[in-house]
Amino acid sequence: MNIKITKSDHSRISEIDFNNLQFGRDFSDHMFEMVYKNGKWQTAEIKPYSQISFGPSLMALHYGQAIFEGMKAYYADDDTINLFRPTDHHKRLNNSARRMCMPEIEESVFLSGLEELLKLDYSWVPKEHGHALYIRPVMFASEEYLAAKVSSEYHFYIITSPVAAYYSEGFNPVSLTTSSKYVRAVKGGTGEAKAAGNYGGSFLPAKKAQESGFTQVLWLDAIENKYVEEVGTMNIFFKMGNKLITPPLAGTVLPGITRKSVIALANEWGMDVEERKISIDEVFLSHKDGNLSEIFGAGTAAVISPVGHIHHDGDSISLDREKIGPFAEKMFNSITGIQYGKMNDSKGWIHPVKVK
Ligand SMILES: Cc1ncc(COP(=O)(O)O)c(C=O)c1O
Structure with missing residues (x-):
């Protein structure tokens, strides 16, 4: 899988207060980008997280061809970051794409995009138990054309965001x-x-x-x-x-x-x-x-x-x-135990990424 990689020359990580993370507010240094045009996906790229620019006639804004995923990466040890069931998220992304008449993405592209991104931004994965790197793949119609029809162009991004434990103040029903x-x-x-x-x-x-x-x-x-x-x-x-x-x-x-x-x-x-x-x-x-x-x-x-x-x-x-409740707590502990690599992953849900 050929991904063009342009590294950021200035990390923003020192600006982030890892003790006060707000869900979805801070974004790591790099993002994955791939453009679909002329009937196929073009070269994938990883580049510094940056603004994107489109004309006001962007089809996604008018006709709503836009889908996304939400998944997480967990710190296992200094060399390993655990992705949780990424192939299931990939399958669901493609199911969403089919329903919205959008192009599918190959599993190998999705996985290597995630892996390369994590290798560059692994220091953004919070180490504290309960915290994680939230991963947001998103695809939208990027043709600029005011016609209620299927777009012929799409942009696909993966951005990541360090997030705190959901239950930092205990489980509130x-x-x-x-x-x-x-x-x-x-x-x-x-x-x-x-x-x-x-x-x-x-x-x-x-x-x-x-x-x-x-x-x-x-x-x-x-x-x-x-x-x-x-x-x-x-x-x-x-x-x-x-x-x-x-x-x-x-x-x-x-x-x-x-x-x-x-x-x-x-x-x-x-x-x-x-x-x-x-x-x-x-x-x-x-x-x-x-x-x-x-x-x-x-x-x-x-x-x-x-x-x-x-x-x-x-x-x-x-x-x-x-x-x-006791059952929900056992379930929470078991799933998070597997995610952080503390419990045996007998079902093969974890996709470990060696980042060093
Ligand atoms: C509408 C809706 N239902 C259920 C879920 C739970 O799905 P998952 O366990 O894959 O996060 C989500 C979150 O993605 C959602 O947005």
Whole structure:
């Protein structure tokens, strides 16, 4: 894989306060860039993180052909940085690309781009346990043309950002509310793709939920407003007895890599995992029956996020817990243990990158 590399002649790392990292605010010295035109991807480049410039007729701005990924790299030791399930993120990126009529990227290009970037910017991967280097691959239509059609040009970037532990102040269970007015996705739409527009459309309902004192919206299905789907940037799990229940991947839910990891570990631990439709009424009933012991979200940012409270249609349930439940905590410790190379990676989820 031929990548043209131009190193930055001045590192900005000394300007970064690693004790006060804000998610997604600081960016490491280099970025990966690849341009698609004349029907193919052109030479890949790694160059200093810099501004990009486009005309106001940039098609991505007008017609929304834009997709992204979100993944993390973890400090294992001075020579090794661990990428977590990068080939799964690559597959999902290509699934999103197909849905949005955008060109796919070869796995070898994606992986060597990540590896070379990490070799240059490994000192940006925070060493403290819980901290990580967040990785954001993004692709958008870059033809400058006001026509509602598929673009003939695209830009693909990978930028990285050091981030602090999500739970620096302990696990705070989140409170969720359903919405009777807004939906995130409908079958046949773009909900299972990581398309930028899915997020833009969710901001108004999320803002209204926050104004009413809730952390995020618990999305219900768009047809019957009855079945649970997912949360802002997390898939959702319900623990009922020895059963773990999560909504199925039936076209509206983003297929989370953390979700997939939770299911694999729970299966390994002998849990009965059900990927099936679960109605909000069933969740409330099982809480009433004393059968619902834990609710948690799963996603790259927080890994596992305990849910303490759900509000729906004038009614609410609370799990009366100030912190994370024992099952969710075990899951959190196991996944992060594997990510930081402290626990055996029997499933081959870790892609170690030798940076020296
Ligand atoms: C809508 C949505 N659902 C679920 C997830 C969780 O996916 P993952 O575990 O791959 O981060 C994310 C985050 O990427 C998301 O944006």
